[in-house]
Amino acid sequence: MEYISKSYEQTISIAEKYAETLKKGDVVLLRGEMGAGKTVFAKGVAKGLGIKDEITSPTYAYMNDYGGKLYHYDCYRLSSGEDAESLGLTDYFYGGGICLIEWAENIADVLPKTVKRVKIEKISETERKIIL
Numbered sequence: 001m002e003y004i005s006k007s008y009e010q011t012i013s014i015a016e017k018y019a020e021t022l023k024k025g026d027v028v029l030l031r032g033e034m035g036a037g038k039t040v041f042a043k044g045v046a047k048g049l050g051i052k053d054e055i056t057s058p059t060y061a062y063m064n065d066y067g068g069k070l071y072h073y074d075c076y077r078l079s080s081g082e083d084a085e086s087l088g089l090t091d092y093f094y095g096g097g098i099c100l101i102e103w104a105e106n107i108a109d110v111l112p113k114t115v116k117r118v119k120i121e122k123i124s125e126t127e128r129k130i131i132l
C-alpha cells in the first residue's frame, strides 16, 4: 500500500491505522533518510496502540521501552549487530512487544527472519510517500 502524507498530522493518522494491523511480537523496520518521518510514524503507532507516554527519539539510548508493549529503536549510532547483541537490544525481538526499528540497516545480521517494512520517502518539505 502506498500513501501520500501532506502533513505531520496525516503521517500520525496513517501510522495510527497501521498500528491496528500489528500483532504482539511484530518487528517493523522503519526505513527512510534522516528527517523522513520515521520517529513521527513511531509516534502514530504508539498512539494507535493506546500508549499515552510521549514518544521521543531514542537516538542516544538506542531503544526506548514503552511498558513492554512497544520498543522503539534508533540504531543510527550502532555499527554492528554484534554491538546490539552485547547491549542486550536483540532480546526484545523475540518477546511479546512490538518492535519499531530505525536504521535497522546497521544491525542487519541480527534481525529476525520475519519482519515487516515501512518505507518513508521525502517528496518535499511537507510531503511524504509512505509505503506499507
Ligand SMILES: Nc1ncnc2c1ncn2[C@@H]1O[C@H](COP(=O)(O)OP(=O)(O)O)[C@@H](O)[C@H]1O
Pocket: 005, 006, 007, 008, 009, 010, 011, 032, 033, 034, 035, 036, 037, 038, 039, 040, 041, 057, 102, 125, 126, 127, 128
Ligand atoms: N508529511 C510529514 N510527515 C511526517 N513528518 C513531516 C511531514 N512534513 C514535515 N515533517 C517533519 O519532518 C520531520 C521528521 O522528523 P523525524 O520523524 O524525526 O525523522 P526521522 O526519524 O526519519 O529522522 C519532523 O520535523 C516533521 O515535523
Ligand SMILES: [Mg+2]
Pocket: 038, 039, 057, 074, 102
Ligand atoms: Mg528518528
